[in-house]
Amino acid sequence: MNARLKLMGTGILLCLALGLTVFCAVQTVKDIQSFEQNHKLASSGDVSTIRSWMTVPFISHFYHVPEGYLLESLHITNELSVRHVPLQALAGHIKRPLNSLIHDIQHAILNYRKQYPTPTANSRHAKEPSPGTVERKKP
Amino acid sequence: MSVFLSALLNTVQQYGYPALWVSIFIAAVGLPLPIVLVLLAAGAFAALGQFNIILLTAISISASVAGDNLGYLIGRLWGSKALSWLERSSFGKRFIKPNSVARSRLYFKKRGGWAIFLSRFLVAALGGIINLLSGTELYPYRYFLLFDIAGETLGALIPLLLGFAFGASWDAIGNVIGSLSLFTLGLLIVIFLCMRLLRYARGAQKSRQSSPVIQNTLSAAEVAPMIDPPSPSSGHLPLP
Numbered sequence: 001m002n003a004r005l006k007l008m009g010t011g012i013l014l015c016l017a018l019g020l021t022v023f024c025a026v027q028t029v030k031d032i033q034s035f036e037q038n039h040k041l042a043s044s045g046d047v048s049t050i051r052s053w054m055t056v057p058f059i060s061h062f063y064h065v066p067e068g069y070l071l072e073s074l075h076i077t078n079e080l081s082v083r084h085v086p087l088q089a090l091a092g093h094i095k096r097p098l099n100s101l102i103h104d105i106q107h108a109i110l111n112y113r114k115q116y117p118t119p120t121a122n123s124r125h126a127k128e129p130s131p132g133t134v135e136r137k138k139p
Numbered sequence: 140m141s142v143f144l145s146a147l148l149n150t151v152q153q154y155g156y157p158a159l160w161v162s163i164f165i166a167a168v169g170l171p172l173p174i175v176l177v178l179l180a181a182g183a184f185a186a187l188g189q190f191n192i193i194l195l196t197a198i199s200i201s202a203s204v205a206g207d208n209l210g211y212l213i214g215r216l217w218g219s220k221a222l223s224w225l226e227r228s229s230f231g232k233r234f235i236k237p238n239s240v241a242r243s244r245l246y247f248k249k250r251g252g253w254a255i256f257l258s259r260f261l262v263a264a265l266g267g268i269i270n271l272l273s274g275t276e277l278y279p280y281r282y283f284l285l286f287d288i289a290g291e292t293l294g295a296l297i298p299l300l301l302g303f304a305f306g307a308s309w310d311a312i313g314n315v316i317g318s319l320s321l322f323t324l325g326l327l328i329v330i331f332l333c334m335r336l337l338r339y340a341r342g343a344q345k346s347r348q349s350s351p352v353i354q355n356t357l358s359a360a361e362v363a364p365m366i367d368p369p370s371p372s373s374g375h376l377p378l379p
Contacts, residue, residue: 085149
């Protein structure tokens with residue numbers, strides 16, 4: 001009887017563990033698909049991939065927009081104070097909602113691309129404009 | 140992204156390497172910090188040039204090994220004493236069978252290396268508990284350090300390089316690593332339970348094979364009085 005109980009208990013636990021494993025396998029596949037989609041979008045320079053953890057220099061580097069242009073469009077004058085601050089903290093710093101801040105950055109990037117359409121603007125792997133070029137392009 | 144992770148990333152970005160070392164150390168001791176995500180993010184920022192990837196690797200390995208060693212030391216100093224007390228006390232004897240501590244120590248000595256190695260990068264959530272357990276079970280320190288460094292090297296390199304390679308998509312990779320880690324844990328539990336089930340089944344088969352002999356012996360003893368009817372002196376009346 002004791003052995004049978006042990007067997008039953010182990011069987012039930014095995015069923016539960018199998019269920020959990022299958023669920024996790026499905027979740028892993030979904031996450032991989034989501035990652036692929038996200039990476040494709042990010043590689044193409046899609047502005048919807050801007051996240052709250054990103055800093056202004058990161059966005060500038062990743063989306064090929066001069067840092068000064070972004071800060072200017074956000075009306076931030078003290079560049080050094082926000083250099084290593086993620087957008088979430090920056091939103092608190094300048095007392096603005098995070099979504100609105102991200103929205104403004106997205107608009108600034110799109111505006112910059114409209115103003116200065118270059119083959120490098122939409123390509124992540126393309127060569128970044130040199131600092132001199134950036135300065136000349138800066139409105 | 141959680142507010143906690145955001146605050147952690149903010150601290151790491153503002154204070155750099157020392158903040159990263161401290162947070163990895165605290166996580167290695169056993170506090171549940173999302174350190175894999177922090178390493179992925181640090182790798183992404185290294186791609187930008189904010190951090191040096193080689194220095195990041197050195198810092199994360201040293202911090203995690205130091206934290207793991209502290210966990211091991213706590214287990215060795217207090218955990219083993221607590222276990223010995225439980226083994227000896229009348230309270231503990233209710234739950235712990237005699238010699239079971241010695242048996243578990245022997246078992247951990249045999250298989251503990253794999254547990255230490257795999258828990259550094261595959262099931263990172265168990266790392267802190269495994270450190271304490273290794274100390275408590277008096278696992279040899281030399282082997283602990285060897286498996287720990289090997290595991291932590293992988294545990295640091297995998298997220299840092301993934302973050303470095305995939306940059307802005309590191310949070311999506313974090314989700315993949317999280318679910319993959321849970322999947323691995325589930326798979327390990329399934330394998331363990333299957334082995335246990337097989338052992339029970341073998342045990343049941345063995346007992347079934349040995350039971351007919353006992354039955355035959357018993358039945359012969361039981362059947363004998365029925366073959367030879369009891370004598371009238373025994374008080375029983377013979378059947379007609």
